[in-house]
Amino acid sequence: MKKIYLFISLLLATASLYAQQSRIITPFDDSWLFYKGDATGAEQTAFNDKAWRKLSVPHDWSIEGPYDQANPTSRGGGYLPAGIGWYRKQFTLGKTYASKNVTVEFDGVMANSDVWVNGHHLGKRPYGYISFIYDLTPYISYDKPNVIAVKADNSLQTASRYYTGAGIYRHVRLVAYNTVHFAPWSVYVKSPVATVAKATVQIQAQVVNSTKVAGEYKVTTTVLDAAGKTVSTAGSAKTVAAGQTVDFSFDAQVANPKLWNLDEPYLYTAVTRIAKGSEIIDEVKTPVGIREAKFEAATGFWLNGQNIKIKGVCLHHDGGAVGAAVPLSVWEQRFKLLKQAGVNGIRTAHNPVAPEFLDLCDRMGFVVMDETFDTWTASKPGAAKGYNLYFTEWWERDTRDMVMRDRNHPSIVLYSVGNEIHDSLKDSVGFKKYRDQQNLIHKLDPGRPVTMALFRPNVSGVYANGFADMMDVVGQNYRENELIAAHEAHPNWKVIGTENTHVLSMWLALRDKPYMAGQFLWTGIDYLGEAAWPETTNNQGLFTRTGEWKQQGLQRQSWWSEKPVVHMVRKSDNDGAGNWVADWTPVDFGTYDNAKVQVYSNCDEVELFLNGKSQGIKPKPADDSPRDWDLTFEKGSLKAVGRNKGKEVAVEEFKSAGAPAKILLTATQDKLTHNFDDASIVKVSIVDAEGNVCANADNMVKFSISGSGILQAVDNGDIISHEQYQGTEHKAFQGKCIAIVKAGAGSGTATLKVSVAGLPEASIALQITK
Missing domain, CATH: 2.60.120.260 (Galactose-binding domain-like)
Structure with a gap:
């Protein structure tokens, strides 16, 4: 048996070598x-x-x-x-x-x-x-x-x-490929049958024969598991005439498949080849997630037979300080934070994303609403000279290219063809614009549903004029009560919140209504633009653009996380004024005496301690609202303890910070390769002698790098900062800033040195490998 497996392995390796030469x-x-x-x-x-x-x-x-x-x-x-x-x-x-x-x-x-x-x-x-x-x-x-x-x-x-x-x-x-080859993006792999007992993997492909001679060609697909072991093979042979393109379609059966899901996003690989006799002419490798995803009118979203609430966020395509050219490491770090907050879904607002972005969603276990456009023909304020000028001529080609490129991703469970479209949807012209887009997607990717983010539907009349009846899933931005009322009037509609704010009532609309498939918060991460000067960044995210938790992120984790959570915030200014901040270090100790404190927790009970003295125990409210305390401020320690059934399961403690004493550096990764997508985010924290972050520190931070590293960008997440990202210095904001480091020429050690006037210099070493 071992000899047989060895022979098969050598055969596949040889075939792969020929395929590599062919494409x-x-x-x-x-x-x-x-x-x-x-x-x-x-x-x-x-x-x-x-x-x-x-x-x-x-x-x-x-x-x-x-x-x-x-x-x-x-x-x-x-x-x-x-x-x-x-x-x-x-x-x-x-x-x-x-x-x-x-x-x-x-x-x-x-x-x-x-x-x-x-x-x-x-x-x-x-x-x-x-x-x-x-x-x-x-x-x-x-x-x-x-x-x-x-x-x-x-x-x-x-x-x-x-x-x-x-x-x-x-x-x-x-x-580069041979004159007989797969048409671009034509290899299409899906799993119309996906159970723990068996799966049917359906393969479709188009073979182009640009020679002057007809030929008999066989297309085969070998399905490999994550370890590279063959689990299924299937194929089909046809004659392809000279100058013609021919469709191939066949099924491969996989016994006892590992299903792709949010916790274990298992991926197979489909290796699809064109052969003429024993010669491999072309090869395409496609990651495959075997799963069943569907929306039901009464019960919302289902994945592999499990009823799941989509707890999603909208994301724009910028990566903060790196702009639109985002190393995948930056997205990976952001996705890890979103996972910690309980997020399991992403809406690509409001445009196609980079293909590796979707690869990452596949690997990390997010479901995706894949969106095409922010506008059709009608313009929007602030974007009068945008895609609306090109929609009529280009929508079909752009939609086709996006769907054909993206349709193999198991993470995608829903397409959206527009966001808050301002075109009239009250007549046959508006109906046709939507129907044409939905029909094209159905043709290119049968089985996946289509929606759009409806804008003020009760005003536009789309709930009453038949427009919403055309939609596979009815999506609405904000105004959850309207969507609830619309579903209760049309219980056969499948519904989802395509854009939602962070307030409690919107969470309860998802939590308490079984038919609400999910919601996508506006937004997951602070993003560049859509801000009035002197602001440069829209700050509605769960996290800042540098990856710091925000008040709404802490609260959302208490609602969405499966793990015990306890978080404290206080009003930054005296007697309930100012913003919510997560520290116990007011700007002015002398004038801050009345502290308004909120605790976000999914624990049965929370007890708050001020300098070791209990400030009372409060049970979990039935409506998931925060637990409030009104305290007389004392410098020192504020601690919240969360308990389930009397057992301590979560603790958070803040200490009042003293004067800045040193610099702490932490990196998201300490090894880098010569790859654009590989980057380390180094966090700089200005702390006191005991290591507490000096939340009010805004010192100028200076950077230098030696060895094989490149200082790609610096940032502090401040939405009104106008400092340049590509430089060697940046002010701290709330005691922190970041540097993004990438590999330069050569290999070895890259040392990032960080200095602040009056403090000891700090450094961190990163290893660069080829």
Whole structure:
């Protein structure tokens, strides 16, 4: 038996080697030249670009700043720059590519991109969030250098209600394949039957024969488990005529599958190949999550037979200090925080995201509402010159490309075709706009439902005029009582809150109504833009843009977490004035005497102690409201103890901080590789002699890095800070700031040194490996 397995393993390895030779995927991020501004003739091969800046993509030049109230992006774009940016790259292809079709794939270019290769215009894509592919084959050389040029133009403002970024801000790659190959994004794998006993994995693919000769081709899919062991194989053979594209479809059976779920997001791999005889001609690998997801009118959302409330958040695509060019490590750290808060769902507000973002959702166990557009043809305030100018011509192609690219992700359980659309939905024209989009998605990804985030439905009349009846799932932003009333009037409707605030009544609407499938809070993380000067950041998140917990995040964890939780907040100013803060260090000890304290907890009872003296025990309110104390402030210790059935299960303690005495550094990871998506977030905390964070410290923090590291960005999360992110110093905010470090040239140790005037210098070492 071992010999048989060894033989099969060698056979698969050999087949994989041939497949790798048949399809060549080459990262195309490095060695670009960049110019900010327009450059006449820059699309031509002979253009002189010697003075241009050398860099790698993903690259967002808008986040480099500076902030300026006069910038045309205005409040939507966070007062950061807009304009035209050019990118050029010289590349040489060896003989390996000479017999292949060569394409270039862009995951996203912001915005209105034009692409040329060797002076030939390949195409234009207005929508900056969409992925697109161009065929380079007719225009490239194999015996001399080629030049690709990209113009990205977001100078037409105001174009967005939130920060977009600028430039080639997502990954790029070359993909070369044989003249017989899978059409782009055509390999489609889903599991229409998914139980713990068995699963049917359905595979669909399109084979393109761009030769002049017909041929008999076999398409097979081998399903591998997470350890790489084959669990199923299936296939189909057909004749593909010259110049034709033929659909293949077949099923693979998997016995006793491990189902993808929120706690154990198990992924298989489907290896799909085209073969002619014994020759492997093309290969595509697809991660597969076997699961059953559905929405029911009476009971909401179900995953693998389990009734689950979707506890979701909306997320914009920026990563704070890194702008729109976000290393995946930044998203991974943010997702970990969201998981801690009890979040299990993400809405991609309000546009397609980077493909690796969805890969991360698959791996970490989030369900996703995948959204296409923020506008159709009607404009919105602050975005009069946005996608509304292009919707009529481009919606179908952009929707098709998003769905075909994304449909293999098990995390996606719902598509949305719009957010608070201002087009009239009262007539046949408005009905058709929605129906056309929903029908296209149903055609491309049968079985997954479609919704949209309805805007003031009682005002627009969509609950009464038949519009909502067309929707697979009725989604509404805010006004939960309207959605509750609509469902009770139409109990056959499946409903979900597509955008919700942090107040208690909105949580109770989800908690207490079985038919409410879920809700998506506005928002999970503070995001750039949609803020009035001097603010640059919308601060409605559960977390700041630097990853600090906020009051609403602490409260949400007490409602959504399955683990025992206890958190304290107090009003920052005397006698209930100011903001909620999580510390016991007022700005002025002399004038702060009446402290309003709230405790958020899911524990049966909470006891509060001030300097060791009990301030009383309070039971858990039936409506999940906070437990309030009115205290006379005393410097020292404030501690909350949560108990279940009399047993202590959660504790939180604050101590009044003294004068700043030292700097503490912590890193999200201490090892980095030479990969754009690998980054370490180093948190800087100014603390007193006992290690308590000095919550009022706003000292200037200076950074320097030596060795093989790069200081990518610095930030403090302050929504009114206008400091630049790319620099070597930044003020602390509430005693903290961060530095984002990436690998530079070479390997070895990168040492980040941090200094604050009057305090001992601190440092942290990160290991850089190739």
